[in-house]
Amino acid sequence: MVVGAGAIGAACAEALSAAGVAVTVVDRSGPAAGTTGACEGNVLVSDKEPGPELELAQASRRQLPELLAKLADELGPELSDVEWEPKGGLVVGTTDPGPLREFAARQREAGVQAHQITAQEAFELEPNLTREITAAVHYPEDGQVQPVLLATTLLSAVRQRGGQLLSGVTALGATGKALVTDSGTIACDHIVNACGPWAGELAARLGAPIPVLPRRGLILVTTPVADLVRHKVYDADYVGAVASGDADLQTSTVVESTPAGTVLIGSSRQRVGFDDTIQVDVLRELAAKAIRLFPKLATVNVMRAYGGFRPYMPDHLPVIGEDPRRPGLWHATGHEGAGIGLAVATGRLLAELMTGQNPHLDPTPFRVDRPGLAA
Missing domain, CATH: 3.30.9.10 (D-Amino Acid Oxidase, subunit A, domain 2)
Known part of the structure; x- marks a missing residue:
């Protein structure tokens, strides 16, 4: 279960479905209704100091054109046009x-x-x-996409691979191996918290608060x-x-x-x-x-x-990965204004960690239990 149908949640869902995972995305409103629908679509490497966030941005910038080409073959040009402009x-x-x-x-x-x-x-x-x-x-290397189109394109790929999108469904908590929503309880092995600035609210409901x-x-x-x-x-x-x-x-x-x-x-x-x-x-x-x-x-x-x-996030780094306080809960949030440009690599990294693959980036700086975040 991926909670959140913005660019980050959609990227996580796309990467998981590409890895063969059965994915359902829930959002209390609908695709790109929150942060993603209220941003500019920046894909930037120019504004980041050397360090983990820049490395995540560089990886995402490399992967984005490759993913868009793959989705164009899979979905066709009409469903895969995100107005990608590598204009610098x-x-x-x-x-x-x-x-x-x-x-x-x-x-x-x-x-x-x-x-x-x-x-x-x-x-x-x-x-x-x-x-x-x-x-x-x-x-x-700087570029721009239409952020709503990016999210909907990624979600189109998820649905074409057999995944589901449930709009107007609010996540309330969890019980055992299931997500509790206002529309019923849905069995799942993993919950991905991709609620953007509202991720702290869901994390608290799940008993693993984060300071977003x-x-x-x-x-x-x-x-x-x-x-x-x-x-x-x-x-x-x-x-x-x-x-x-x-x-x-x-x-x-x-x-x-x-x-x-x-x-x-x-x-x-x-x-x-x-x-x-x-x-x-x-x-x-x-x-x-x-x-x-x-x-x-x-x-x-x-x-x-x-x-x-x-x-x-207080230390200016996103949280990506499983929460050791609650196995089966994964966070993908805290990207602030860089989420569009970091989405593709974030989704891939989370999918690699969840499916046991070797991560293409060091996930350690993005752990939820990192010292800087705890402080």
Whole structure:
């Protein structure tokens, strides 16, 4: 039983079904109704310090195109189109260039393609970029998918292999070898907790609490505009915001286009519980910072804004694997805003561990009983 039909739960279900495991996915709402449906679809290696999360991101980035090609053969092009765009990313600085260049150097040592380029080269990549930049790094490995399509494609593969998706079913707990839901008790050997920011609630019900918390983010969407932004572009402050554990509001500039021509503008991070109020002052700050990066955005209309909750862990690493306090319970959560880019490798790693295969990544840093998480 996989509880949660977002990108992480769908990736776990797909990898398990590919390994021959009989899988049922339950979700109290439906596919991609939570965090996955309220994010940008980032597939990034550019924003992660060298370490376990970067290694997970690199593995997932390598595996994603291979998996999509496999699913295209299995499902056909119509059911497998996730709007995958390996368009690359551009990180720019407008103040002291030293930290951005040092960060890129550390990433290069870890195998990331991080090309330090001149301001003129940055303008060639992004003609509408502000002329105030002092440093730029090009990351050709960065990409983007449509996150809802990614989740539904993975779930389509699960169903085609004989698995089930039960929408509108809430997991309440467990008894023996069975998941207890509001629609009845379902026998199973394993339960995968892939509930994103709500994973702590399910874990507590199952007697194995984990300290996952919701971290709120807001995104602006413009009306369609032609050729204003070509890559995923963000300022150097974004890396610091990702790694921060502050509860207070933090904003940094992330600007990118979609295949439909709209421009997505982020990003914000704030721990406010599950308060889903759209805060106009946050949207105003996002817009102002985006205009400083791309001045032509000042003439573009905003079409809508949306927000979502990301599963935040205190040590900034996801939890992937079996819970030693309750054998048969597996966690796959805590990816915060990187879940789309980490989903494929997360699903594969969990499936390898559950089926006794040699894991393609060291699972130790992601254990639920790791010292850093316990502290």
